[in-house]
Amino acid sequence: MPRPERIFRTDAIILRRQDFGEADRLLTVFTPHHGKLKAIAKGSRKPAGRTTGHVELYTRVRMMISYGRELHVVSQAELSEPYLALREDLERGAYASYVVELLDHFSEIEEVNTALYNLLDVTLARLCEPKVDLRLLVRFYELKALELVGFQPALFNCAIGQEKIEAQDQFFSVQEGGVVCPLHARSGKFISPMSLTTLKTLRYLQTRDYDVIKVLRVDDMLHLELERTLQNYIVHVLERRLKSVDFIRRLRRLAQTDQVGQEPTDTAEFEEKR
Numbered sequence: 001m002p003r004p005e006r007i008f009r010t011d012a013i014i015l016r017r018q019d020f021g022e023a024d025r026l027l028t029v030f031t032p033h034h035g036k037l038k039a040i041a042k043g044s045r046k047p048a049g050r051t052t053g054h055v056e057l058y059t060r061v062r063m064m065i066s067y068g069r070e071l072h073v074v075s076q077a078e079l080s081e082p083y084l085a086l087r088e089d090l091e092r093g094a095y096a097s098y099v100v101e102l103l104d105h106f107s108e109i110e111e112v113n114t115a116l117y118n119l120l121d122v123t124l125a126r127l128c129e130p131k132v133d134l135r136l137l138v139r140f141y142e143l144k145a146l147e148l149v150g151f152q153p154a155l156f157n158c159a160i161g162q163e164k165i166e167a168q169d170q171f172f173s174v175q176e177g178g179v180v181c182p183l184h185a186r187s188g189k190f191i192s193p194m195s196l197t198t199l200k201t202l203r204y205l206q207t208r209d210y211d212v213i214k215v216l217r218v219d220d221m222l223h224l225e226l227e228r229t230l231q232n233y234i235v236h237v238l239e240r241r242l243k244s245v246d247f248i249r250r251l252r253r254l255a256q257t258d259q260v261g262q263e264p265t266d267t268a269e270f271e272e273k274r
């Protein structure tokens, strides 16, 4: 027996968009209370597709979605925040695509993370602000996103010995997920040196509000080290995360083959709003 369709209204940020059939688009959107969803915007490639035509990348859209068992359908879409600068300025657009890609990797379909949604929305808005240090903003975003998906790097205690970190040049271990003191660095793996200035800046980024961060002046050398440290860590986290997702999927498939013939359980609970 098919489940009855449910309809809900939601804010949604467009993460990805691809052509689907003759006139439709398949959208990947991120929503505050339903997580990441894939949905078909019917007729959105036709000039007259007014109801679902407002589906540009990185925009925030007010949507009506019909939740189907196989396929969700966007039945209405109204642009609420165009974030124009992200399509008019090449550099801002490139950063927006990185921000969105990272979020895409950090989230699973229908896994709700309202704080992550809010972070994405405010980051897209900040990317549009005049006179913004884009690299600093993106480092701030990376640290917040890591925290919200459970991979906050340890920056105050040694990730191996757990003792408090002294004010001196240190090391960073992607494997241990944080800073490592010179003594323990000798025994650790995947460790690279990190200057005291980089450590202090990362701590600042991790613990302060963006309003305090955005007035910081960071030189090129420091920018490069911040970027290298966080990028190496993120690559490591994503591999771990992707592996664990694979493992969970394998388990799920195994569980399903055990339960052939049984009714699938309904795990999705949606608030109905009309």
Ligand SMILES: [Zn+2]
Pocket (backbone or CB within 6 Å): 158, 159, 160, 161, 162, 163, 180, 181, 182, 183, 184, 185
């Ligand atoms: Zn140590």
